[in-house]
Amino acid sequence: MLVQVAVPVPNLDLLTYSVPDGVDVPAIGARVVVPLGARVVTGIVVENENSEARTQTVKALREVLDREAFVPADVVALARWTAEYYAAGVGDTIPMLLPPMARGGRADAHKTTRVAAITAAGLSVLQGARAFSASARKPHERATVDAPKRAREGGQASADDAERPAESLALQRPLTSKQLEALELLAGTPTGIGTPALAARGIAADTISRLARHGYISLRHDRVERDPWTGAGGVPEECRSGVGVDSDTARQLTGEQAAALERLRKLAAAGDFRVALLHGVTGSGKTEIFIRLSAAVRAAGRTVLMLVPEIALTPAAATLFRLAFGERVAIQHSGLSDGERHDQWQRIRRGDVDVVVGTRSAVFAPLERVGLVVVDEEHDSSYKQEEIPRYNGRDVAIVRAQRAGALIVLGSATPSMETYHNAMTGKYERVVLQRRILDRPLAAVTVVDMREEYAAAGPDVILSRALTDAVRARLDDREQSLVLLNRRGFSTAIFCRQCAGTIDCPNCSVSLVVHGEGSARRARCHYCNYTARVPAACPLCAGPYLEQMGFGTERVEAELRKMCPGARVARLDRDAIRRRGALNALLTRFRDGEIDVLVGTQMIAKGHDFPRVTLVGVVSADVGLGLADFRAAERTFQLLTQVAGRAGRGEQRGEAIVQTLYPNHYSIQLACRQDYPAFYERELHFRKAMRYPPLVSLVNTVVRARTFSAAMDDAADVVQKVRESDSGRGDFRVLGPAPAPLGRLRGEYRAQLLLKGTNRRKMREALQSALASRPELQRRAIVDVDPISVL
Numbered sequence: 001m002l003v004q005v006a007v008p009v010p011n012l013d014l015l016t017y018s019v020p021d022g023v024d025v026p027a028i029g030a031r032v033v034v035p036l037g038a039r040v041v042t043g044i045v046v047e048n049e050n051s052e053a054r055t056q057t058v059k060a061l062r063e064v065l066d067r068e069a070f071v072p073a074d075v076v077a078l079a080r081w082t083a084e085y086y087a088a089g090v091g092d093t094i095p096m097l098l099p100p101m102a103r104g105g106r107a108d109a110h111k112t113t114r115v116a117a118i119t120a121a122g123l124s125v126l127q128g129a130r131a132f133s134a135s136a137r138k139p140h141e142r143a144t145v146d147a148p149k150r151a152r153e154g155g156q157a158s159a160d161d162a163e164r165p166a167e168s169l170a171l172q173r174p175l176t177s178k179q180l181e182a183l184e185l186l187a188g189t190p191t192g193i194g195t196p197a198l199a200a201r202g203i204a205a206d207t208i209s210r211l212a213r214h215g216y217i218s219l220r221h222d223r224v225e226r227d228p229w230t231g232a233g234g235v236p237e238e239c240r241s242g243v244g245v246d247s248d249t250a251r252q253l254t255g256e257q258a259a260a261l262e263r264l265r266k267l268a269a270a271g272d273f274r275v276a277l278l279h280g281v282t283g284s285g286k287t288e289i290f291i292r293l294s295a296a297v298r299a300a301g302r303t304v305l306m307l308v309p310e311i312a313l314t315p316a317a318a319t320l321f322r323l324a325f326g327e328r329v330a331i332q333h334s335g336l337s338d339g340e341r342h343d344q345w346q347r348i349r350r351g352d353v354d355v356v357v358g359t360r361s362a363v364f365a366p367l368e369r370v371g372l373v374v375v376d377e378e379h380d381s382s383y384k385q386e387e388i389p390r391y392n393g394r395d396v397a398i399v400r401a402q403r404a405g406a407l408i409v410l411g412s413a414t415p416s417m418e419t420y421h422n423a424m425t426g427k428y429e430r431v432v433l434q435r436r437i438l439d440r441p442l443a444a445v446t447v448v449d450m451r452e453e454y455a456a457a458g459p460d461v462i463l464s465r466a467l468t469d470a471v472r473a474r475l476d477d478r479e480q481s482l483v484l485l486n487r488r489g490f491s492t493a494i495f496c497r498q499c500a501g502t503i504d505c506p507n508c509s510v511s512l513v514v515h516g517e518g519s520a521r522r523a524r525c526h527y528c529n530y531t532a533r534v535p536a537a538c539p540l541c542a543g544p545y546l547e548q549m550g551f552g553t554e555r556v557e558a559e560l561r562k563m564c565p566g567a568r569v570a571r572l573d574r575d576a577i578r579r580r581g582a583l584n585a586l587l588t589r590f591r592d593g594e595i596d597v598l599v600g601t602q603m604i605a606k607g608h609d610f611p612r613v614t615l616v617g618v619v620s621a622d623v624g625l626g627l628a629d630f631r632a633a634e635r636t637f638q639l640l641t642q643v644a645g646r647a648g649r650g651e652q653r654g655e656a657i658v659q660t661l662y663p664n665h666y667s668i669q670l671a672c673r674q675d676y677p678a679f680y681e682r683e684l685h686f687r688k689a690m691r692y693p694p695l696v697s698l699v700n701t702v703v704r705a706r707t708f709s710a711a712m713d714d715a716a717d718v719v720q721k722v723r724e725s726d727s728g729r730g731d732f733r734v735l736g737p738a739p740a741p742l743g744r745l746r747g748e749y750r751a752q753l754l755l756k757g758t759n760r761r762k763m764r765e766a767l768q769s770a771l772a773s774r775p776e777l778q779r780r781a782i783v784d785v786d787p788i789s790v791l
């Protein structure tokens with residue numbers, strides 16, 4: 001008997017092993033230990049019905065780790081589909097299928113804690129002590145028995161006090177006040193209290209062990225779930241039980257929400273695969289719909305997979321799900337520790353949860369009976385994994401829903417061109433929410449033409465007069481502002497006025513970005529993290545006239561402090577949140593009103609719901625338009641619409657001020673009018689003319705090499721082979737070779753070729769066969785199916 005096994009080794013296809021006599025054939029999804037060259041590795045059985053009689057040449061597997069599927073068979077099949085579609089090896093998907101600690105076979109690695117519980121003997125001793133103190137002691141002398149109360153009030157019991165025997169002559173054994181205190185606590189929680197929790201209340205380990213020796217308490221080891229919610233800023237106490245979506249506290253849906261929910265509920269109830277786009281403007285209450293729809297699906301006995309772009313950045317949605325479904329929710333994202341991930345995975349696998357909320361890799365969660373998949377903010381580029389396998393979590397989710405016979409809802413205020421196209425051509429259902437909750441108006445948007453600003457106030461202006469005035473007005477009214485600039489750093493280039501050169505990264509074809517001011521100033525590459533001091537003279541011509549050009553979020557932050565003295569300004573970008581916990585702290589401070597103005601990159605534009613924000617400023621709205629990427633306009637439109645959507649979500653109306661050098665660009669104009677359909681029509685026209693998605697599919701290939709000419713030659717070789725395999729059938733077009741827009745990265749040169757066509761399989765096969773003849777080149781080629789960007 002032969003089995004096909006996926007092993008976690010890059011770029012490998014399935015491997016065939018024989019099952020030794022006397023060993024049961026492992027199930028699909030079981031883990032097996034197999035020899036691979038000189039090593040042994042843990043893999044997953046992907047197929048077990050192969051009867052080809054090649055037994056002599058095939059090695060035998062060493063060990064079967066699971067009697068049943070460790071990973072559900074349908075998830076294994078989904079991973080296999082993903083590998084094929086995205087031109088990766090099957091083994092490349094294994095890390096996403098297994099919880100972190102299962103790779104070495106230690107599937108049951110878990111944390112336990114000692115739990116103490118009061119025994120019958122302990123209870124009677126305690127009752128005796130209570131009776132004694134009530135009858136024999138006068139109130140002012142009740143120091144000993146009142147110790148717990150004092151401890152709660154912050155009073156310190158002295159060591160002497162704590163260990164002095166309670167003078168309870170009624171007892172056979174004298175108890176210390178600490179022991180009594182422990183018994184009191186434990187009597188209140190008959191199921192027991194973990195020793196860490198007891199320690200936190202001042203009950204030491206030796207107090208516990210003495211009580212246990214007397215038989216007054218029992219000790220056991222309990223498995224503990226490492227709770228990821230504590231990392232996400234904590235969950236309110238009521239979330240632990242789950243308040244339920246149909247309880248009296250549930251709010252009334254708006255008419256539009258109710259109608260949308262009704263349509264989606266019907267689709268879900270049909271029990272077939274359907275894709276629906278929930279296209280709702282920012283602040284239209286999509287989350288509420290997702291929660292109620294989930295409750296309906298759960299009531300019908302099926303489970304829910306909810307994908308979100310970044311939990312750490314917007315923990316609110318996950319918390320709301322936790323509120324609604326209590327302990328029946330699991331959370332999965334890369335910010336969890338290995339232990340937390342492991343525990344969450346096991347809970348899902350055991351069937352302890354009905355709802356999984358997670359980021360893109362949660363699409364492979366071992367959830368069974370999936371009846372609903374939700375992809376929130378489906379347009380978000382963080383669904384795309386930018387390393388092997390280069391899958392898009394949204395698209396894999398659609399396949400998962402299809403295979404599970406489930407409804408999948410894609411939610412967004414700014415759907416991707418692909419999704420909207422499918423909705424317009426009738427492939428997807430389209431459900432629309434046109435109004436904000438309580439009919440709150442969308443932000444009123446003003447465009448500031450920076451050319452006029454420069455003419456009036458000089459070329460160094462960063463914040464226009466309109467934006468500065470608006471921020472000041474918010475400070476007077478104690479309202480909050482968000483200021484977006486989608487570019488990090490203090491200044492974005494160092495330029496020599498003598499030779500006109502810029503200071504570039506030695507490893508990458510980009511200029512270095514200056515971070516920090518004064519003595520903390522450093523020049524850094526945003527691609528490889530190369531860091532250098534900012535030189536005093538030009539390294540090219542030795543000229544002393546170096547100038548910093550362009551500006552990023554750090555500069556905007558400094559400028560706001562200067563223009564608005566006294567304002568509490570903070571910054572949210574990748575640099576500001578390097579420290580663990582910094583992101584959470586920042587978001588909490590902003591929510592609590594301890595920050596007046598928050599400056600940041602696109603991170604501040606994501607699904608946040610801060611009711612006190614009434615102003616959104618956008619500095620250099622056109623940063624993204626300069627990029628040679630076919631999605632530049634789409635990205636700009638989405639970013640501006642989303643960030644403007646952060647304003648006016650409370651009772652006060654919101655305002656947005658957008659600074660740009662291109663006030664007439666359609667992506668900026670239409671975002672300011674928040675006119676998605678018009679943007680779609682306009683952009684579709686461009687995509688048609690240029691033959692770009694959603695009208696064709698793309699496969700982008702980047703060839704890396706040590707020299708520029710080697711990269712170009714190898715890319716040309718691939719182009720030629722791909723053309724030959726198509727040999728005039730015209731199934732697709734090949735563009736290139738050309739130097740990649742990022743021509744050099746981490747010391748390697750990069751050349752690019754692009755396949756455009758309507759049949760992805762044919763494009764992928766042509767490429768794979770072209771690369772198969774040169775395994776060495778294959779390792780240097782990055783193949784990206786459905787790229788999110790071609791930079």
Ligand code: ADP
Binds near residue numbers: 252257280281287609
């Ligand atoms: P979206 O995701 O569509 O931008 P949210 O789901 O964040 O919108 O909802 C916007 C705000 O409206 C949130 O503060 C939410 O709590 C509130 N909300 C949602 N539905 C209702 C409702 N039916 N009544 C009152 N407030 C609501």
Ligand code: ZN
Binds near residue numbers: 526746
């Ligand atoms: Zn670099």
